[in-house]
Amino acid sequence: MQKKGTAGRTGAGRDRLPRAGTAGTGSRSQATRERILDAAERLFAQRGFYGISVRDITGAAEVDVALASYHFGNKQGLLEAVFMRRAEDLNAERSARLDAVLAAAKGRRPPKIEDVIDAFTHPLLDRSSRGSPGWKSYFALIAEVNNSPEFGGVLMSRFFDPVVEKFIDAIRRALPDCEERDLYWAYHFLSGALTLTFAETGRIDKLSGGACRSSDLDSVHERLVPYCAAGFRALCAAKRATPRPSRTAKSRK
Amino acid sequence: MQKKGTAGRTGAGRDRLPRAGTAGTGSRSQATRERILDAAERLFAQRGFYGISVRDITGAAEVDVALASYHFGNKQGLLEAVFMRRAEDLNAERSARLDAVLAAAKGRRPPKIEDVIDAFTHPLLDRSSRGSPGWKSYFALIAEVNNSPEFGGVLMSRFFDPVVEKFIDAIRRALPDCEERDLYWAYHFLSGALTLTFAETGRIDKLSGGACRSSDLDSVHERLVPYCAAGFRALCAAKRATPRPSRTAKSRK
DNA sequence: AATTTAGTTGAACGTTCGTTGAAATTCAAC
DNA sequence: GTTGAATTTCAACGAACGTTCAACTAAATT
Incomplete structure (x- = not known):
């Protein structure tokens, strides 16, 4: 087979x-x-x-x-070349935006989660909706690959995980008390929500009776950021709440 | 082509x-x-x-x-038969659980969002981790189809949207002031997070250095519910806060 | 101008694709 | 046990698959 x-x-x-x-x-x-x-x-x-x-x-x-x-070389090499072509530009802007957010919060309090998420997602959604048409295809392809057992674990990791680690590190500073596993799972949820958006399958259009449009990425973005920010906070808050650590001794940075 | x-x-x-x-x-x-x-x-x-x-x-x-x-009949008919075989059982339990949650909150205050989400997701994650091995394949297939531009909008809608509408209606009761579009987009994010989980690509394992395991669906579930519940609340709270509608006149239905 | 190199072309390779038709088998009803 | 329908088998169909090869054109180097 x-x-x-x-x-x-x-x-x-x-x-x-x-x-x-x-x-x-x-x-x-x-x-x-x-x-x-x-x-x-x-x-x-x-x-x-x-x-x-x-x-x-x-x-x-x-x-x-x-x-x-x-x-x-061969078909698989072509797929990887498609992936690579835009990844560099993408990672560069995401990385720069993350740096900017961290720099703006420098010395002072931790950065705002919303700003970190926006730095991570805005370069994508902006290109998909306002970039050349190839960008939309590119992200739709990423959506499919990300959810593929065969390619998801290898291609996505290879091209995007360095900047993802940078993103998670920024979130880590925004939520210093957060447990590591919560951090990663919360990112996983963000990744799933984001990539399903890129797929633009039209399912939400039908489901909502036309109230929502798959192609309206601006509407998605202005909701995705607060949605995921609240999710991140909820996961970390939950862990701080239940075992009830002394909160003065534990809240160290 | x-x-x-x-x-x-x-x-x-x-x-x-x-x-x-x-x-x-x-x-x-x-x-x-x-x-x-x-x-x-x-x-x-x-x-x-x-x-x-x-x-x-x-x-x-x-x-x-x-x-x-x-x-x-043909290959596509086989795919649809695979989809259909387990959908009925699945939808039946999800629907029954949603009814139970609504009945438990009857007359009194609105149901808890966490309970509604759990009714919607538990039947899936439970079968994927504790059901027969076929269930895990089934959900991995759903993950791929859900993010496919070709099949996502049609197959998913056909087999699952009736119970999804029931789910959204339950959330609507839990958050009576929520705007319709926020409701649907929030569901969309939940759907993306859930289906990426089913794909079990192993990416999170690598990214987290082994701290998270793709196959550990129980860990996912206990985080997915509060994450998405907080997301739902955040979207609806935001809309009530900024445009400040009279809230008695606007709370439709 | 001659020679090397990079790039392109058209045809072909052996294999696999989804699907079908006719024959053979199994089963239930009589 | 015979009949008739449901199911299974075997072989084959033409088309499409990913890849390669030798010949050819265009560009760069000498």
């Missing part, structure tokens, strides 16, 4: 990739890569990795089918 | 399905159906609808490949 395509593979196809440094500088090659990436991004987002063939992608990109293998 | 399998289909294949009432009563046929459904459930959950072939499924079920078409 494993291998779908031909099995006649001996090497890996990778050995024929254009060398990273030398190639890709020509504008012709670069344009081809981008066309393929654009099409792959859009189609993978619609039907997932297995639901789209390499020929679907190169056909939509109007390039020869062999160019996918030439530029990205 | 659309049709993957053969295109020579004229009718629908459905016309050869065993008639619902007469067939399926024989224990031989019923056992075959269940074997196929079990295998499909497990494999679809692992790699999604397109990542698994009909031959993968019938091979794992150790039945002839033609039996999938015979019993379920």
Whole structure:
């Protein structure tokens, strides 16, 4: 049940990739890569990795089918290239915003949870609703991958967990008494709420009788931040409340 | 880029399905159906609808490949049958629990949000962690489908939205001043957090350095309920505070 | 201008895809 | 035990799958 395509593979196809440094500088090659990436991004987002063939992608990109293998090695390499292309820009802004929030609260009291969450989510929702159309596909793809047992644990971790750790560390400062596990599970809930939003499945539209629209990401964002902020606080407050530690001795920073 | 399998289909294949009432009563046929459904459930959950072939499924079920078409019409019919098989039992208990929560608060004050959320989520998390192994696959499949642009809006709605509406109505009573859109978006966040949990991708395990385990659904549940309850309250409280409507005139219904 | 290199093309490979048709088997009713 | 329907088997269909190969064009280097 494993291998779908031909099995006649001996090497890996990778050995024929254009060398990273030398190639890709020509504008012709670069344009081809981008066309393929654009099409792959859009189609993978619609039907997932297995639901789209390499020929679907190169056909939509109007390039020869062999160019996918030439530029990205194989289908999985293409998927990872789609992931990587926008991840760098994304992580850079998220990281900078987190730094800014922490710097603004410097020395003084801990940062506000809402500000930390906003620093983490705003770059995403803003690009999805106001960026180029490719961004919307990109996030829809992330939504699908994040909930996939096969790819979720590896791809998401590889590309996004460094900045996620930075986010969790900022929350840790905002809620110094919070237990570690509560912190991570609360992030997990945020991640799930956020990625389902990106999927834009239209289910909420139907359910709400049209009152809510999946594509209205601004409405989502202004609710997601207070929702999750309250969730973070509730989890941490609960743990401080029940075992009832002396509260003067325990509340240390 | 659309049709993957053969295109020579004229009718629908459905016309050869065993008639619902007469067939399926024989224990031989019923056992075959269940074997196929079990295998499909497990494999679809692992790699999604397109990542698994009909031959993968019938091979794992150790039945002839033609039996999938015979019993379920086609591949999509098989997916829907997998969905349907456990949905009825699930919806029945969720609905009964919601009724119980509402009945317990009858006449008196509104029900507690935590109780409503628990009635909605407990039947799922309990079956996933303590039910037969098929249940875990079932929920992992739901996690993937819920975040799929292609299937999320239709399959989830078809099988689960009736009881979801009942859930939202119960929350509406718990938070009578809440605006409709806030209610639906808050449910959306709950749905995302819940379904990402079901995916059990292992990402949280890595991220937390082993402190959290994806498979520890009890830990998730005892955090999901207060997290989302606080989120619901925060959304509704926010709307009551800022625009300050007369609150007697606006509290509709 | 000649030669190397990067990029592209079109065709083909062996395999797997979803589905079907006809024949064979099993079962229930008589 | 025969009949008729329900179920299972086996083989095959044409299409689509991921990938590769050798030939070819365009660009860069000498």
